[in-house]
Amino acid sequence: MATTPSHQRSAGTMAAATGLTLFAAVMLLVSGVLDVFRGIMAIAQDAVFVSTPQYVFRFDLMGWGWVHLVLGALAMIVSIGLFMMATWARVLGVAIASLLIITNFLSIPYYPVWSLTLIALYGFIIWALCVAPKDAPER
Numbered sequence: 254m255a256t257t258p259s260h261q262r263s264a265g266t267m268a269a270a271t272g273l274t275l276f277a278a279v280m281l282l283v284s285g286v287l288d289v290f291r292g293i294m295a296i297a298q299d300a301v302f303v304s305t306p307q308y309v310f311r312f313d314l315m316g317w318g319w320v321h322l323v324l325g326a327l328a329m330i331v332s333i334g335l336f337m338m339a340t341w342a343r344v345l346g347v348a349i350a351s352l353l354i355i356t357n358f359l360s361i362p363y364y365p366v367w368s369l370t371l372i373a374l375y376g377f378i379i380w381a382l383c384v385a386p387k388d389a390p391e392r
Contacts, residue, residue, distance in 0.1 A: 274343070277381035278335030281346055284374050285328030288353065291364070292322025317360050324353050335382075346382050350375040 295318025328349050334342025354375045357368040 282332035288325030
């Protein structure tokens, strides 16, 4: 009778997995708050945004504001699940961060430096959520 060996992870590996998930949770919460603020600024038609009439993916600034506001709020909700080490939150965290990368890419002409900064931040979040082992401790 063949048995499959169970792989035991070391305490250091489990601590690293927990640390990376917590890192992603904090970063997702902070960047979600920043996206909510960015959405509020865009909805209020703040003068901080640049208008580029020749951009292919041109949307109304208020439309971009609502997209950032909703996705930022979802990112904050998912980060709460990440603080609880829930598996569903890891999956949704990668999905939300991916959508926010696309959203920030499409809004580069309106706020270029900040869009590129958030793209990098969401890339780190996806990395942190993907490298932690699947069997990280759940609470």
